[in-house]
Amino acid sequence: MEGEAAQRMDLNGEAYDRCLSSYVDDGSTESHRYYLSRRTALEMLRDRGYSVPTSEIELSLKDFRGLHGQNPDIDRLRISASLRSDPSNKILVVFCGRGVVKVNVIRIIATQIINKDTLSRLIIIVQNRVTNQALKAVDLFNFKVEIFQITELLVNITKHEFKPKHRVLTDKEKKKLLEKFTLEEKQLPRMLQKDAIARYYGLEKGQVG
Numbered sequence: 001m002e003g004e005a006a007q008r009m010d011l012n013g014e015a016y017d018r019c020l021s022s023y024v025d026d027g028s029t030e031s032h033r034y035y036l037s038r039r040t041a042l043e044m045l046r047d048r049g050y051s052v053p054t055s056e057i058e059l060s061l062k063d064f065r066g067l068h069g070q071n072p073d074i075d076r077l078r079i080s081a082s083l084r085s086d087p088s089n090k091i092l093v094v095f096c097g098r099g100v101v102k103v104n105v106i107r108i109i110a111t112q113i114i115n116k117d118t119l120s121r122l123i124i125i126v127q128n129r130v131t132n133q134a135l136k137a138v139d140l141f142n143f144k145v146e147i148f149q150i151t152e153l154l155v156n157i158t159k160h161e162f163k164p165k166h167r168v169l170t171d172k173e174k175k176k177l178l179e180k181f182t183l184e185e186k187q188l189p190r191m192l193q194k195d196a197i198a199r200y201y202g203l204e205k206g207q208v209g
Contacts, residue, residue, distance in 0.1 A: 027061070027065055027070060028070040028071065030070070030071060030072070031061075031064070031065050031068065031069070031070045031071065031072055032061065033150060033154065034064075034068070034072045034074075034077060034095070034150075035061050035064045035065075036153070036154045036155070037095075037125060037150045037153035037154055038064075038077055038079070038095075039057060039059070039156075040153040040154070040155070040156045041079060041093050041123065041125065041153055042056055042057045042079060043057055043156050043158075044153075044156075044200055044201075045079065045081050045091065045093070047158065047200070047201065048091075048201060048202055049083055049084055049085060050081040050082065050083055050084065050091055051081055051082055051083070051084050051087075052079075052081055074094075074095040074096065074097055075112075077095045078092065078093060078094050078095070079092070079093035080092050080093075088118065089120050090115065090118050090119050090120060090121075091119070091120065091121040091122070091123065092113065092115075092119055092121075092122050092123070093122075093123040093125065094109055094112075094122070094123070094124055094125070095125045095150075096124060096125065096126045096127060096128075097127065098127045098128060099128055100128045100129055100130075100131060101124075101126050101128060101129070101130040101131065101134050102131050102133065102134055103131065103133040103134045103136075103137045105134065106134050106137040106138055107137065109122075109124065110137075110141070116142075116143075119143050120143050120144065121143055121144045121145075121146070121202070122141065122143060122144070122145045122146070123145075123146045123147075123148065124138075124145065124146070124147045124148070125147075125148050125149075125150050125153065126147060126148070126149060126150065127149070127150045130147060144202075146199070146202065148199070152196070152199075157196055157197065157200060158197070158200060
């Protein structure tokens with residue numbers, strides 16, 4: 001048994017080393033961070049039910065750098081997608097530079113959004129703190145705005161081997177679940193909106209994941 005345990009530890013150690021080594025290369029750290037966070041953002045949109053090209057998700061780091069270089073232009077990293085079940089439901093993902101996100105940054109983002117009337121959700125990926133004034137400016141948008149630190153998206157937390165797979169139930173599935181177990185909605189276990197998994201799926205109050 002001890003030998004088997006040691007073998008498993010060796011195998012796990014090798015796998016762990018390979019996992020870490022996959023994050024080390026000769027290119028710029030900046031391009032690697034943008035590549036990883038953008039890929040996770042694409043996976044996140046797909047898992048929320050948005051239409052995302054598989055080719056974009058599977059783009060290699062080498063090809064990403066071929067398209068965007070070692071110092072990517074954040075405006076070219078934007079992602080726009082529509083909900084598969086309702087194409088009129090659109091989402092936009094934008095990246096911010098390394099500086100502190102002040103109110104002028106939010107204003108610039110606002111002026112660059114062309115389809116404000118058809119946009120239902122905006123995700124802003126930042127690399128620094130967001131000032132209180134900037135947060136107040138965000139509240140003025142007439143659609144839902146989510147803010148993620150780029151470090152939160154370097155790894156897709158839903159792919160962690162110790163994390164159970166989640167998905168958001170439809171209203172019909174939720175009703176069926178409540179009826180099956182003779183439950184009221186208030187009896188369901190709560191997942192805080194600040195929970196990492198809840199944020200990944202963009203869960204709203206009343207949704208079940």
